[in-house]
Amino acid sequence: xxxxxxEIDLADLLCLASAEPPWAPAVVVDAIAGxxxxxxxYANGGADQFVWNHGAATARAIGAAWLAVGAVENGxxxxxxxxxxxRSEAETPPDPPGPPDPLQAFMxxxxxxxxxxxxxxxxxxxxxxxxxxxxxxxxxxxxxxSRSDV
Numbered sequence: 773x774x775x776x777x778x779e780i781d782l783a784d785l786l787c788l789a790s791a792e793p794p795w796a797p798a799v800v801v802d803a804i805a806g807x808x809x810x811x812x813x814y815a816n817g818g819a820d821q822f823v824w825n826h827g828a829a830t831a832r833a834i835g836a837a838w839l840a841v842g843a844v845e846n847g848x849x850x851x852x853x854x855x856x857x858x859r860s861e862a863e864t865p866p867d868p869p870g871p872p873d874p875l876q877a878f879m880x881x882x883x884x885x886x887x888x889x890x891x892x893x894x895x896x897x898x899x900x901x902x903x904x905x906x907x908x909x910x911x912x913x914x915x916x917x918s919r920s921d922v
Contacts, residue, residue: 780907782900788914797913799840800903806834807899814895818888819849824878828854828861838895842902845892856885 789796789804809830813822823831835850860881882888892898907914 780904782904785903785907795914797910799837800906800913802833802837803841803843803899803903806837807895810834810895819846819890819892820853820882820885820887821878823850823853823857824881828857831857838899838902841899841906843895843898844902846895846898849890849892853885857881860884 785796785800786804788794789801794801809826810819810822813825831850831854835847835854838844838847838850840847
């Protein structure tokens with residue numbers, strides 16, 4: 773198999789993950805889907821903006837997928853930012869006077885976490901390397917689904 777021989781690249785992995793049904797393990801599919809889901813927010817404002825816009829649960833799930841495939845720096849960052857968002861939400865008074873200003877709330881969160889520059893590699897760069905390495909280390913996880921799986 774080409775994966776075991778080290779003859780696979782990111783384009784091959786994207787094809788395996790996007791097949792119907794996928795020929796890549798769920799963790800790879802989840803990591804790639806998380807990258808696509810986060811790209812707009814990362815491009816427009818960074819990791820803290822992504823977490824703010826999509827919530828702690830989504831950020832934690834994507835962070836866990838990234839960690840599982842070896843994209844440790846960005847995976848840990850999303851998990852940390854998710855925890856900080858939860859702490860921030862827990863400290864917010866339940867009935868503040870007047871409607872909350874979303875921009876002020878976001879900027880307070882950004883100051884709390886030290887964003888937007890977290891001095892990490894771009895997620896697509898880290899994931900590209902991590903996914904190929906994951907495939908080389910786990911070639912048995914990639915296979916054509918059997919008829920019973922379809």
